[in-house]
Amino acid sequence: MLTLTAASVCVAQSPELRFGETVPRDVREMYDRGLRYLSETQAEDGGWEGGQQGPGVDGLCVIAFLASGEDPNFGIYSNQIRKGLRKIIGTQDPTTGYMGNSMYHHGFAMLALAEAYGAVDDRNLWPPGDASTQRSIGEALELAVRLAITSQKKNSLGAWRYSPEAQDADTSVSGSILVGLLAARNSGVEVPDEAIDRAIGYFKSMTANNGQVAYAGGLGGLNESIARISIATLVYSIARRQDLTQYAAAKTYLVDNMDTTGGHYKEYTLYYEAQALFQGDGEAWEKWNKQLIRKLKTEQQENGSFDGSYGKPLATSMSLLALALNYRFLPIYER
Structure with missing residues (x-):
């Protein structure tokens, strides 16, 4: 049985007050422009359209708003957050709990719910008369x-x-689900240790001695992928399994090759690489983060969006979330 523990409503505060550090001006300006774009392009039903769409994309957009540190209940983007959450919940099968048409969507939507739980007041989530x-x-x-x-x-x-219902697996989809489960556990939902241990066991089996991480089908599917290496480094970190030799190998490979580009999936790679470096090697992240800021400053469009392989909403939300480590606001972004 999965049970919920009580979660108090969190009132957001300035990242500077929480951590005594100033968020770089370029980050604040890029982030503000990006959120304005997401705000202006949110559909009336609470979702985002253009390229890839569904509860996973909606979830990433909601997380981008939550990560800025604005009060999610009374801040300037509180309506956007509530609309996005209503859309995500509305897509969920009330019997199975499945969200979207892919476990990718389910994982990112689950992460959004976990980060919103305890921060967004349910009493204001639904219009009057609908909450019950x-x-x-x-x-x-x-x-x-x-x-x-x-x-x-x-x-x-x-x-x-x-x-x-799949009987096979891959490290990309599994990473999105596992991060969602770890965030849910952090927020107070009971997630069995056995589930986390089995998933970590899968990642161990897919991590080579040199730190590379296979996609699917065992270690025979190896090829260099900074995205997959970042995913493995991240899940080992937030599952508190830094004792593993596989973690050390993946982290070392990532740090040694952190200037490698993400290729066709650049925004996806940046999203995971930012978190993995932040969790695994603070000094390396500091160096990489400065390069990231310069890179994204040249790529952000005049309207605040970013271009990507799967449409502007996904590219914009993932690019913003790569920058969001500078705010250190989301629970999943804490070391």
Whole structure:
């Protein structure tokens, strides 16, 4: 049985007050422009359209708003956050808990619910008269976690792929689900240790001695992918498994090759690489972060968006979230 513990509503405060550090001006300006773009392009139903779309993209956009440190209940983007969360919850199957048409979407949507749980006041989430008939953030999150756990139990590899019924797995989809589960556990949802241990076991089996990480089908599927190496480094870190030799190998490879570009999936790579370096090697992250700021400053469009392989909403939200480590506001972004 998955149970929820009580979570108090958090009132956001300035990152400078929380950490005594000033967020670089370029980051603040880029982030503000990016949020204005996401605000202006949010559909009336709370989602985002253009390229890839669905609850996973909506979730990443919501997380981008949450990561800025603005009060999610009374701040300037509180309406956008509530609309986005309503859209995510509205897409959820009320019986199975599945969100979207892919476990990718489910993982990122679950992460958004976990980061919103305890920060967004459910009393203001739904319009008057609707709250009693709609799921709360916590209820939706519990259902989402249950779906992920049920899917994993059916999977002989102890991980996930595109369908909740899949019998194979890959490190990319599994990373999105595992990060969502770890965020849910941090927020107060009970996630069995066995589920985390099995998933970490899968990542161990996919991490080579030199730190490279395979995509699917075992170590025979190896080729250099900074995105996958970042995902593995990140999940080992936030699962508190820095004792593993696989973690040390992946982190070392990542730091030694942190200037390698993400190729076709650049925004996806930046999103995970930022978090992995921040968690794994603060000094390396500081150096890489300065380069990231310069890079994204030249790539941001006049309207605040970023271009990417799967449309502006996804590219913009992931690019902003790569910068969001400068704010250190989201619980999942804490060391």
